[in-house]
Amino acid sequence: MPDLATRTRSGPGRLLIAVYAVFALAATARSAVQIATKFDQAPLAYLLSAFAAVVYIVATVCLTRGNRTSRRVATVSIVVELIGVLVIGTLSLVDAQAFPDATVWSGYGRGYGFVPLVLPVLGLWWLRRTGQVADR
Amino acid sequence: MIDALSTTLTFVALGAALWGVVLMIANRPLAPDRWFGLGLLGVLLLLELGLLVQAVAGLVQLFTTDRDIEEFTFGGYLVAPVVIIPVAAFWALAERSRWGPGVLVIGCLSVPVLILRLGQVWDGHA
Numbered sequence: 089m090p091d092l093a094t095r096t097r098s099g100p101g102r103l104l105i106a107v108y109a110v111f112a113l114a115a116t117a118r119s120a121v122q123i124a125t126k127f128d129q130a131p132l133a134y135l136l137s138a139f140a141a142v143v144y145i146v147a148t149v150c151l152t153r154g155n156r157t158s159r160r161v162a163t164v165s166i167v168v169e170l171i172g173v174l175v176i177g178t179l180s181l182v183d184a185q186a187f188p189d190a191t192v193w194s195g196y197g198r199g200y201g202f203v204p205l206v207l208p209v210l211g212l213w214w215l216r217r218t219g220q221v222a223d224r
Numbered sequence: 225m226i227d228a229l230s231t232t233l234t235f236v237a238l239g240a241a242l243w244g245v246v247l248m249i250a251n252r253p254l255a256p257d258r259w260f261g262l263g264l265l266g267v268l269l270l271l272e273l274g275l276l277v278q279a280v281a282g283l284v285q286l287f288t289t290d291r292d293i294e295e296f297t298f299g300g301y302l303v304a305p306v307v308i309i310p311v312a313a314f315w316a317l318a319e320r321s322r323w324g325p326g327v328l329v330i331g332c333l334s335v336p337v338l339i340l341r342l343g344q345v346w347d348g349h350a
Contacts, residue, residue, distance in 0.1 A: 103326040124296065125294070
């Protein structure tokens with residue numbers, strides 16, 4: 089049987105990492121442009137964008153590395169991602185004034201086809217599934 | 225923007241994505257030594273060349289236009305697909321299962337989205 093790292097980044101995991109990588113790129117580019125060109129307009133939203141970008145980068149890198157430590161870090165970052173999309177998603181609907189400009193997680197990721205909402209669930213499921221095989 | 229090129233690239237990317245979906249359903253890996261794998265990689269090469277032309281033409285237009293557009297956003301949408309396709313191909317080739325083409329589907333589907341956003345930024349309602 090292939091080792092844990094190989095299993096983590098193979099099969100559906102490879103697709104998952106690809107989606108994470110796209111979001112890491114999208115969130116990083118978006119927040120970089122926001123912070124560099126119009127930070128004063130909505131500092132909170134833009135800092136959250138940057139935070140989301142970091143979370144996606146960490147998840148992408150750690151899922152790709154796939155060893156035990158990396159998987160633990162990936163789990164934490166994906167849980168943070170899930171909490172982030174739920175909290176920011178709710179806040180952006182309840183208190184729209186606090187979020188004058190959109191982040192990746194606004195409206196539960198509506199601007200990105202709700203993929204930001206589904207992705208952490210799939211990520212945790214995949215980590216759980218590949219981890220279980222290892223215990224057997 | 226060069227509308228004809230952007231439209232062509234959109235359809236080529238969607239075609240490549242569809243090809244990837246078919247390979248996933250047929251449970252085939254992205255095999256470069258088989259016609260269905262080599263053909264898809266060939267289409268991706270054409271797509272990449274087209275995206276490069278679009279990026280160069282777009283950047284030239286960006287520096288010569290009188291329009292007031294968000295130059296960094298525009299530049300980002302020009303360069304991103306040029307980076308995404310080769311990385312997706314590399315990542316897909318390392319996978320010896322149906323999920324390899326799956327990676328290409330994700331990469332290819334990002335191209336029409338980026339081209340759509342590119343047009344919106346160019347038109348000024350971004």
